[in-house]
Amino acid sequence: MEVTEEQFNGHPVVVPVGDVDLGNSRDLQMHLRQTLGKKPKRLLVDLAGVPHMDSSGVATLVEAMQVSRRNGTSLVLCAMTDRVRSIFEIARLDKVFRIVDKREEAEENA
Secondary structure, eight states: EEEEEEEEETEEEEEEEOBBTTTHHHHHHHHHHHHHHHHOEEEEEEETTOBBBBBHHHHHHHHHHHHHHHOOOEEEEEEHHHHHHHHHTTTGGGGGGGSSSSSSGGGGTT
């Protein structure tokens, strides 16, 4: 897995590419912590390049959500593959996270 950071409409976007699993979820965790440490107003996590995520990846995103709430950062997950989205739906995390189909939708109803 590779993790990069981009900017979209003035907000950071963390972009993991590859499976997020026990072997590499720590890389994503460290990147999210670093980005959230800057206390951005909004942080997008673009998951379009993540075909599979296990429970450690989900836990990493739950931790990021908790930190973002403490920081006053709006955390938005976008462009999930159907497989990853189903994991969030089964765990009912789609009711906890703000999940949008496209980056542009993160600006709507913020």
